[in-house]
Amino acid sequence: xxxxxxxxxxxxxxxxxxxxxxxxxxxIFSLLFLFITILGLWEFYTLVESDSIKPNKLAxxxxxxxxxxxxxxIALGIASNRLLLFGFLLIFFIFLLELYRKKxxxxxxxxxxxxxxxxxxxxFSLLNYFPNPSFCDTxxxxxxxxxxxxxxxxxxxxxxxxxxxxxxxxxLFRSVSPNKSWEGMIGGLVFTLAAARVISYFxxxxxxxxxxxxxxxxxxxxTYGDLFxxxxxxxxxxxxSGRILPGHGGIxxxxxxxxxxxxxxxxYLLLIT
Numbered sequence: 001x002x003x004x005x006x007x008x009x010x011x012x013x014x015x016x017x018x019x020x021x022x023x024x025x026x027x028i029f030s031l032l033f034l035f036i037t038i039l040g041l042w043e044f045y046t047l048v049e050s051d052s053i054k055p056n057k058l059a060x061x062x063x064x065x066x067x068x069x070x071x072x073x074i075a076l077g078i079a080s081n082r083l084l085l086f087g088f089l090l091i092f093f094i095f096l097l098e099l100y101r102k103k104x105x106x107x108x109x110x111x112x113x114x115x116x117x118x119x120x121x122x123x124f125s126l127l128n129y130f131p132n133p134s135f136c137d138t139x140x141x142x143x144x145x146x147x148x149x150x151x152x153x154x155x156x157x158x159x160x161x162x163x164x165x166x167x168x169x170x171x172l173f174r175s176v177s178p179n180k181s182w183e184g185m186i187g188g189l190v191f192t193l194a195a196a197r198v199i200s201y202f203x204x205x206x207x208x209x210x211x212x213x214x215x216x217x218x219x220x221x222x223t224y225g226d227l228f229x230x231x232x233x234x235x236x237x238x239x240x241s242g243r244i245l246p247g248h249g250g251i252x253x254x255x256x257x258x259x260x261x262x263x264x265x266x267x268y269l270l271l272i273t
Contacts, residue, residue, distance in 0.1 A: 010245050014254065018150060026131055026141045030072035037068045037124045040251040043242040044116045047232065047252070054103045055112040056094060063090040064121030068128075075128035091117070120252075123262040133269035144203045148211065149265055152218050153258055155195040156188045160223075163187025172223075177230035180223075189219045210272055217268060218261045225260025229253065 021032040041064045045057040067087045073079040094113050098106045130146040164184020172180040196215035200208035229252055233241060242250020252259075 014245070015154065019147075022143055022146055022150075026076060026128075029146070030068075030076070030128055033124055033127055034065060034068050034072065036251060036255070037121055038065050039244065040120045040124070040255065041065075041116050043244070043250045043252055044120055045112070047236055047238060047241050047250075048112050048115075050236070052105055052108070053112055054101075054105075054109050055116065056097055056101065056109060059090075059094050059097050060113040060116050063087070063094065064117050066090055067117065067121045068125045071125040072128045075132065119259060123259045124255075126262050126266045129266060130269070133266065134273040142205065144205045145269060148199050148203050148214070149218070149262075151199060152192055152195055152215050153222060153261065156192040156215075156219055156222055157257060159191035160184040160188030163191075173227050173230075176227050176234060180226065180230075185219070185223055189216075192219055206272060210268075214265055214268060217264050218257070221261040221264050222257030225257045228260065229256035 017032070021029040038061055041061045042057060045055045045060055048055060049057070067090075070079070070083040070087055073083060074081050091114075094110060098110050101109070103109055127146070130149060131142050132140045133145060161184065164179070164181045164187070167183045167187065168179075168181030170182040171178060172182050172185055192215045193212060196211040197208060200206075200211040203211070229241065232252075233239065240249030241252035244250055245254055
């Protein structure tokens with residue numbers, strides 16, 4: 001089975017899985033992304049681990065899972081935002097645990113442990129609030145924003161890949177990712193803006209202009225997310241962040257754009273809802 005076929009099959013299965021979770025209910029969606037968060041954190045810590053860098057994989061993954069779960073409980077109306085306090089306390093335990101690990105370069109280890117939380121756990125945690133970004137007193141489950149977000153992400157990633165592989169000539173950021181091209185990004189931008197226009201006909205909770213702005217955010221920060229993850233892999237001499245997804249690599253390979261775009265789209269939704 002060639003790589004393109006594996007990539008296509010994996011992509012379809014993954015999209016069906018996420019869409020199924022979204023259409024099921026918010027609990028199923030949160031449970032799925034809790035699992036994805038755990039896999040992503042472990043993958044990140046494994047990727048950066050070396051003779052001189054030893055992030056606390058167990059403490060970091062547990063803390064990240066707690067941060068995600070606490071935000072899920074808050075978004076679902078099960079717990080108050082006071083639960084987040086315990087997440088902050090867990091963060092300080094990472095400092096304390098490093099005293100007992102007796103590893104070389106302890107502050108480097110702590111820094112990389114925290115980087116995993118910032119890069120992986122926090123963006124995924126914010127997805128819990130997309131169904132109700134206005135923080136209404138009544139817990140709502142509005143699929144509009146989360147569906148629109150993922151539709152636009154997938155349109156951009158797919159169209160940028162297809163246009164880039166067929167027409168790509170001018171390199172976007174050669175030193176970090178020699179395969180990314182200006183043609184791919186511009187082609188992806190055009191298709192994503194068109195998709196946003198179509199989405200606005202069906203999801204009318206926000207205006208067409210707002211959907212177009214969200215599309216621009218996804219293209220801009222999604223591209224930077226892709227480049228950052230490429231830089232991360234290059235600095236660790238890795239082709240893929242992992243091997244869990246045939247044809248795609250790892251969790252970070254599949255969600256690199258989502259991780260960077262999510263905080264900015266969430267901030268924009270807060271402003272307009």
